[in-house]
Amino acid sequence: MQPISPELREWIVAQLAAGHSVAALRASMHAAGWRDDATDAALAEVERAALGGAPAVAAPAEPAGPARTEMPGPDLEGAPLYIDAGDRRVQVLQTVQHPRVVVFGNLLGGEECEALIAAARARLARSLTVETKTGGETLNVDRTSEGMFFERGENETVQRIETRIARLLNWPLEFGEGLQILRYVPGAQYRPHYDYFDPREPGTPTILRRGGQRVGTLVMYLQEPERGGGTTFPDIGLEVAPVRGTGVFFSYDRPDPATRTLHGGAPVLAGEKWVATKWLREREFR
Numbered sequence: 677m678q679p680i681s682p683e684l685r686e687w688i689v690a691q692l693a694a695g696h697s698v699a700a701l702r703a704s705m706h707a708a709g710w711r712d713d714a715t716d717a718a719l720a721e722v723e724r725a726a727l728g729g730a731p732a733v734a735a736p737a738e739p740a741g742p743a744r745t746e747m748p749g750p751d752l753e754g755a756p757l758y759i760d761a762g763d764r765r766v767q768v769l770q771t772v773q774h775p776r777v778v779v780f781g782n783l784l785g786g787e788e789c790e791a792l793i794a795a796a797r798a799r800l801a802r803s804l805t806v807e808t809k810t811g812g813e814t815l816n817v818d819r820t821s822e823g824m825f826f827e828r829g830e831n832e833t834v835q836r837i838e839t840r841i842a843r844l845l846n847w848p849l850e851f852g853e854g855l856q857i858l859r860y861v862p863g864a865q866y867r868p869h870y871d872y873f874d875p876r877e878p879g880t881p882t883i884l885r886r887g888g889q890r891v892g893t894l895v896m897y898l899q900e901p902e903r904g905g906g907t908t909f910p911d912i913g914l915e916v917a918p919v920r921g922t923g924v925f926f927s928y929d930r931p932d933p934a935t936r937t938l939h940g941g942a943p944v945l946a947g948e949k950w951v952a953t954k955w956l957r958e959r960e961f962r
């Protein structure tokens with residue numbers, strides 16, 4: 677079992693205090709090479725300490741650094757309505773310039789959505805959202821979405837989708853993390869957050885060793901709920917409907933709120949929502 681260092685403990689506490697979900701933390705730790713059982717043990721230890729009233733310690737601020745020039749994204753030169761993604765003609769449904777947001781239609785087939793859900797279902801681990809009340813000492817633990825990660829290229833469906841994404845977004849397949857699958861039941865949500873790793877957090881340098889920063893996100897809808905569950909971008913007043921087979925891409929050229937990429941998953945009101953998320957790194961993710 678990997679030991680939990682004081683720095684990691686502080687990082688987890690600070691992330692939770694900032695309102696990040698445990699699902700997001702698990703994803704970050706998984707991305708940094710933590711085994712899921714070790715992650716769960718670390719989170720449980722921090723939760724125990726938090727319930728005992730341990731204070732959250734924020735790390736000193738560090739600059740986000742210059743904006744990147746080379747970024748993932750579809751070629752929208754000439755304002756195409758469709759993009760040839762190799763094995764599929766993907767629709768361009770909606771675009772935003774700043775932040776760069778593109779909503780795609782016909783990104784996944786119904787059978788592909790079903791295949792991902794079927795393969796993921798048995799492997800879902802419960803993920804928690806932890807909320808701190810301002811000034812309060814207790815953590816309110818809400819069970820919300822459940823999630824798992826596929827290895828890159830783990831099965832034929834995953835491989836085919838990853839190849840398509842690499843072509844669509846003009847970003848090497850090897851720069852992508854494994855697909856994350858999340859299931860939301862009624863009441864579940866993903867509170868607004870940034871997908872990049874906060875440079876001010878002590879755990880970030882470790883995470884960045886594996887492929888650098890995240891620079892783009894593609895959220896793909898595998899199953900639509902009956903009501904609720906849109907992907908929201910509070911800074912720009914955008915909400916993307918979670919329609920099966922469609923997806924929303926957005927990119928961030930620096931790990932900074934100035935990118936206006938704050939986003940969240942609105943509460944599911946009825947039915948079940950399933951998504952697959954592909955995060956893109958600066959470099960090869962191993």
Ligand code: PD2
Nearest residue numbers: 866895907939940941951953
């Ligand atoms: O499921 C969503 O709509 C959602 C919202 C915000 C997913 C993510 N973030 C993510 O996977 O990062």
Ligand code: ZN
Nearest residue numbers: 869870871939
């Ligand atoms: Zn996100």
